Amino acid sequence: MKKYKAYAKVNIFLKITGRRNEYHEIVSRFMRVNDLYDALSFVSKKNVQAKANEFKIIGDFDCTTKQNTIYKAYVALKEATSSQALEKLMRTYAIAVEKHIPAFAGLGGGSSDAATYLKMCNEVLHLGLSLNELAQIGLHVGADVPFFIYGYESANVSGIGEVVEAFDEELLAFDIYTPEVQISTPQVYKAYRESFYAPIDGFAADELKKKSSLDILNELDAKEANDLFNPALQEYSDLEQHYQDGYYFSGSGSSFFKVKEEK
Numbered sequence: 261m262k263k264y265k266a267y268a269k270v271n272i273f274l275k276i277t278g279r280r281n282e283y284h285e286i287v288s289r290f291m292r293v294n295d296l297y298d299a300l301s302f303v304s305k306k307n308v309q310a311k312a313n314e315f316k317i318i319g320d321f322d323c324t325t326k327q328n329t330i331y332k333a334y335v336a337l338k339e340a341t342s343s344q345a346l347e348k349l350m351r352t353y354a355i356a357v358e359k360h361i362p363a364f365a366g367l368g369g370g371s372s373d374a375a376t377y378l379k380m381c382n383e384v385l386h387l388g389l390s391l392n393e394l395a396q397i398g399l400h401v402g403a404d405v406p407f408f409i410y411g412y413e414s415a416n417v418s419g420i421g422e423v424v425e426a427f428d429e430e431l432l433a434f435d436i437y438t439p440e441v442q443i444s445t446p447q448v449y450k451a452y453r454e455s456f457y458a459p460i461d462g463f464a465a466d467e468l469k470k471k472s473s474l475d476i477l478n479e480l481d482a483k484e485a486n487d488l489f490n491p492a493l494q495e496y497s498d499l500e501q502h503y504q505d506g507y508y509f510s511g512s513g514s515s516f517f518k519v520k521e522e523k
């Protein structure tokens with residue numbers, strides 16, 4: 261069976277521009293991590309231990325099936341399309357995931373799996389959904405899902421994650437370090453809102469959106485580049501000891517990254 265790659269991402273910069281209900285509006289440069297991905301495939305239930313009526317995910321997860329973003333993507337797609345073929349597909353096949361992207365890492369692993377699953381279903385069932393439609397469905401699963409639906413190597417992402425604009429630049433290679441600190445994204449956003457709330461204006465956001473990722477990383481330090489770094493340090497005191505000079509913080513953490521040095 262064909263294997264589909266679900267890539268990780270890093271946030272080169274992430275600035276808050278305002279609030280929207282329980283969410284925060286952001287402006288962020290997302291870049292794909294080309295050498296870090298999960299691999300997803302459909303596997304016939306004849307070859308695995310699974311009940312006919314069970315939604316089966318095979319892989320190394322520390323959450324229940326109902327909590328898995330892949331299952332959430334299935335539910336969202338079923339609601340959006342009422343596709344009988346989708347239900348039939350998941351009665352016949354399990355979804356196998358070779359998991360390489362660490363969880364609680366700020367690398368978008370769960371969101372990328374969900375996006376890839378939506379695209380796989382669209383392809384094998386010939387649902388004919390556009391990327392915009394898939395992104396809208398995916399946004400219900402997670403704010404990072406639309407970026408992975410579009411599949412750009414680099415993009416400016418805004419709104420709460422639903423506005424994705426390709427950014428034309430060279431894809432960078434990264435050294436990534438993921439400390440074993442289990443960070444909760446809602447907790448970090450809450451700490452930002454309560455203790456660090458200082459949204460940037462539209463002019464500053466536009467300036468950042470124009471700059472290449474290399475220029476951003478040369479000009480800003482880790483705290484300037486990511487508004488969630490200070491709140492994450494406040495909430496998770498263990499994080500400080502893992503921070504090394506020259507590294508940047510991805511998303512709500514816990515991963516740090518820097519551009520790979522050429523050998």
Ligand SMILES: C[C@](O)(CO)[C@H](O)COP(=O)(O)OP(=O)(O)OC[C@H]1O[C@@H](n2ccc(N)nc2=O)[C@H](O)[C@@H]1O
Nearest residue numbers: 282283284285371401402403404420445446449511512
């Ligand atoms: C930190 C980032 O990963 C950066 O790429 C994203 O902004 C978060 O994306 P995500 O993990 O897919 O987030 P979701 O699962 O949609 O949201 C989890 C929780 O994070 C908070 N949240 C998330 C995204 C956002 N723009 N503002 C928020 O305040 C909300 O409390 C939300 O309930």
Ligand SMILES: Nc1ncnc2c1ncn2[C@@H]1O[C@H](COP(=O)(O)OP(=O)(O)OP(=O)(O)O)[C@@H](O)[C@H]1O
Nearest residue numbers: 322323328329363364365366367368369370373511
């Ligand atoms: N498909 C999935 N892959 C990994 N974790 C998942 C998945 N679905 C649900 N989870 C659960 O979601 C939580 C964090 O998952 P995820 O891998 O998306 O990390 P993250 O660091 O929150 O990503 P982000 O960059 O979006 O902040 C964990 O509790 C994990 O068990």
